[in-house]
Amino acid sequence: MVNVKKYKIGEFSQLVGLSTFTLRYYENEGIIKxxxxxxxxxxxxxxxxxxxxxxxHLKGTGMKITALKEYVALRAAGDATIPARRALLAQVQKDCEAEIAERQANLQVLNHKIDWYDGKLDASISETESFETYLKRFE
Amino acid sequence: MVNVKKYKIGEFSQLVGLSTFTLRYYENEGIIKxxxxxxxxxxxxxxxxxxxxxxxHLKGTGMKITALKEYVALRAAGDATIPARRALLAQVQKDCEAEIAERQANLQVLNHKIDWYDGKLDASISETESFETYLKRFE
DNA sequence: ACTTGACTTAGAGGGCACTATAAGGCTTAT
DNA sequence: ATAAGCCTTATAGTGCCCTCTAAGTCAAGT
Structure with a gap:
């Protein structure tokens, strides 16, 4: 079988893109065993x-180490915790969606500001129009 | 005129939702004057x-304090820095878009995992199908 | 044999963005 | 007059997530 290959920490570190320090840290936290x-x-x-x-992937959604630890603890406690695990992940999902929405809203403002600079640079928008005035166009 | 009202730090703090500590900190960093x-x-x-x-809004896109300081410094240096300011914001924009895309990709995985839990909970997916196998459906 | 990389515990350091305290003195509102 | 709120500088602490070191031992590969 090819899937029984054992990786030592250094090799594994390369594979997953985490430092050996981080791997041991996660292990300390109970996230990797x-x-x-x-x-x-x-x-x-x-x-x-x-x-x-x-x-x-979970971390990339913004899930905290503490939440990850909880999740792992639930997993270790068996199938009875599946609803709890689902609830935990659903919360992370909700938070992540909110975070993305917020980022996007802020990005919109930034996009407008850049458009405004472009307008100013090529003189297609009045030199004197304020950003606030400009923004009102989109409200 | 109604717009010449002067706000003291405490009042202003309430208005903008930043603590007086933070306001003074930003002032130290040259971001608010x-x-x-x-x-x-x-x-x-x-x-x-x-x-x-x-x-x-800029902070909400993920822009760092240091970048904000640079931006403020450029602003103070007059209109000649408009291209530089635009470039700075364009970089922030790019980073923010990348960040959002990454979050969304990670969120996708989380969504699938929750779907998987739901499938498992209501038995519409085999009890024994692994998450990895399930994920392959979407590749 | 020797180098490289692994092991241990425990604790320090770092980056970021605040958040708070001290300590003493002024200003403003009731 | 009294209390609340402001001022100052400098410095320390917080929370999160690593990141690294020490110091000594042990194991595997060339």
């Missing part, structure tokens, strides 16, 4: 790559 | 409200 060989060396498997991949 | 009365008290005007409003 590598296996150990006879001599106490950590090793990671394909399953760990997938798990870290998922964790990174 | 309140006026002073005869006795040395800070006061803010309508123009300052608008400026802080814009600053908060």
């Amino acid at each position: 590598p296996h150990r060989d006879q001599s106490g060396m950590r090793y990671y498997t394909m399953a760990d790559i997938k798990w870290v991949g998922f964790v990174l | 309140p006026h002073r009365d005869q006795s040395g008290m800070r006061y803010y005007t309508m123009a300052d409200i608008k400026w802080v409003g814009f600053v908060l």
Whole structure:
């Protein structure tokens, strides 16, 4: 079987794009649980790559380490916690959507400001029109 | 005139939703420049409200304090810096768009995971189908 | 044999953006 | 007059998430 390959921390670090420091930190926090060989060396498997991949997606939504820890704890507690896990992720989802919406709203203002600069630069908008006045066009 | 009202820091703080600490911090960083009365008290005007409003929009796009400081410095240097200011904001715009796209991609994964939980909960997806397998449906 | 990389615990350092305190003195409103 | 709120500078603390070091040991590959 090809999927039983064991990765040592350095190799794994390269694969998932996290420093060995971070990997050990996550392990301390209980987010990643590598296996150990006879001599106490950590090793990671394909399953760990997938798990870290998922964790990174969650982190990328803005999920905090503490929430991730909760999630992991629920997972460890078995199938009975599935509704709780779903609820936790649904909250993260909601927060992430709100965050994106907010960013987009702020980006809109920035976009307008850049348009305004462009208008000013090519003189298609009055030199003296204020940004506030300009913005009102879009309200 | 109604627009010459002067706001003291406490009042202004309420208006813009920043603590007095933060207002003084921003002032230290050169981002906000309140006026002073005869006795040395800070006061803010309508123009300052608008400026802080814009600053908060910029911050909301993910623009850093250092970039904000650069922007303010360019503004102070006059109209000749308009192209530089535009370039600075265009970079922020680009970064913000990239950030939003990344968040959305990560959110997609989270959405799928929640769908998967829902499928599992109402048994419309096999109990044993792994998340990874499920995810492949969308690749 | 030797180099490289792994192991441990515990704690320090760093970046960012605040947030707060101290301590003493002024101003403004009731 | 009294209290609330403002002023100053300088400095420390907070929260998050790493990032790194120390200091000594151990194991694997060339």
